[in-house]
Amino acid sequence: MSGLRTGLEFVVFSDDWGRHPSSCQHLFRCIAPGNRVLWVETIGLRSPRLTLHDLGRAREKVAGWLRGPGPSDKGAVTALPAGLVRYSPPMHPFYGSRLGKAANDWLLSTLVRRELGRHGMAAPILVTTVPNVAGLVDHLGERASVYYRVDDFGTWPGYEAATVRRLEEELLDRVDAVAFTASALDPRPRRPWVNALHLPHGVDLDLFARGGPEPPAMAAIPRPRLLSLGLFDERIDVRLLDAVAGAKPDWHIVLVGRRTAPPCAADQRPNVHVMPQVAYAEVPRWLAAADLLLIPYVRSDQTDTINPLKLREFLASGTPIVATALPEVVRLASDLVPTADDPRRFLDAAEQALGRAAEAEQRRARVLQDSWQARAGELLDFLEPLLGSGA
Numbered sequence: 001m002s003g004l005r006t007g008l009e010f011v012v013f014s015d016d017w018g019r020h021p022s023s024c025q026h027l028f029r030c031i032a033p034g035n036r037v038l039w040v041e042t043i044g045l046r047s048p049r050l051t052l053h054d055l056g057r058a059r060e061k062v063a064g065w066l067r068g069p070g071p072s073d074k075g076a077v078t079a080l081p082a083g084l085v086r087y088s089p090p091m092h093p094f095y096g097s098r099l100g101k102a103a104n105d106w107l108l109s110t111l112v113r114r115e116l117g118r119h120g121m122a123a124p125i126l127v128t129t130v131p132n133v134a135g136l137v138d139h140l141g142e143r144a145s146v147y148y149r150v151d152d153f154g155t156w157p158g159y160e161a162a163t164v165r166r167l168e169e170e171l172l173d174r175v176d177a178v179a180f181t182a183s184a185l186d187p188r189p190r191r192p193w194v195n196a197l198h199l200p201h202g203v204d205l206d207l208f209a210r211g212g213p214e215p216p217a218m219a220a221i222p223r224p225r226l227l228s229l230g231l232f233d234e235r236i237d238v239r240l241l242d243a244v245a246g247a248k249p250d251w252h253i254v255l256v257g258r259r260t261a262p263p264c265a266a267d268q269r270p271n272v273h274v275m276p277q278v279a280y281a282e283v284p285r286w287l288a289a290a291d292l293l294l295i296p297y298v299r300s301d302q303t304d305t306i307n308p309l310k311l312r313e314f315l316a317s318g319t320p321i322v323a324t325a326l327p328e329v330v331r332l333a334s335d336l337v338p339t340a341d342d343p344r345r346f347l348d349a350a351e352q353a354l355g356r357a358a359e360a361e362q363r364r365a366r367v368l369q370d371s372w373q374a375r376a377g378e379l380l381d382f383l384e385p386l387l388g389s390g391a
Helices: 023-031 054-066 098-118 131-136 161-174 204-210 238-247 281-288 309-317 327-333 341-352 357-366 373-391
Strands: 011-013 036-043 084-087 125-128 144-149 177-180 194-196 225-229 252-258 271-275 292-295 319-324
Touching: 011 023, 011 054, 011 252, 023 144, 036 098, 036 341, 084 161, 084 341, 125 131, 125 373, 131 177, 144 373, 177 373, 204 225, 204 281, 204 309, 238 252, 238 341, 252 309, 281 309, 281 357, 292 309, 292 341, 309 357, 319 341, 327 357
Parallel strands: 011 036, 011 125, 036 084, 125 144, 144 177, 177 194, 225 252, 225 292, 252 271, 292 319
Antiparallel strands: none
């Protein structure tokens, strides 16, 4: 992509590339061409449980370790950009103890240094979205380090909050800078000296405005169609979905995406249609084929810190939206997106939103300055002073 600085090297600690399109992946799809990126796929922060989901994830991680480093994007919903190589080193999830953390730090620093050397990367910029690699900062020969803070992991269900917060405090003490996606994630109220950048999420403007042919699976569903698209986990307020489906049997709710939450009452409704995850490039077709887009998050300490990626994607599509009143939704688009948190009011908000189809251009205009290319440029500009005379 043109217009961004080139000739830089990065080592990025984040999620599995393409498993679920994350903001860090979007940024580095823009940054990687013309630069060199070693993308290190880390494990999650939640202690594993004996569930089918966790066993499946363990199998995926082991497969990644056996695959070894390389450019493979097999199974990814977004393709690997030029300049980026995936690396999935072995690590364990038991970092709550001193011994467990020390073992992971030693193993990862050894393996990642070796991998950086294999690619001739002597002084990369370190970027991490997760705090469980805090012990690697200043041990990889990096020229600068930044914590890209996308979540308050200490509030996530199933996470060991005390352990996660201790790791994040260590990371904040070590890194040179912090980029944060939501106002609630700004570290400066407690650490006013931190070098920080507010970097809200971006959007692929051209892709989402383009729409596309109606997906065949959607064509068979009567209108009005209410679409919830994306990761379906414990943060989704299934009460709202069930209440709307029950009160409006002639409305059809379509749930598209990877699912980690257990089955719910709404699944049994005849007007609720559950679909698998679709490739990122196909998402705009589904949004364009819907009459109303849903952002039905549970309100909690955790969700009040998020800046939903889908919000800007939904706005860029032009399709009407209804959401729960997450602070970042209200901040960006309270005048364009009706919000409510309880079932009765959410139904009323949905009816109001359905009547606002004519505001498509206003919704698109709200995110015209928010391309991922622009966000990548902001991040690189922010990093510039950290790189010293060799920048």
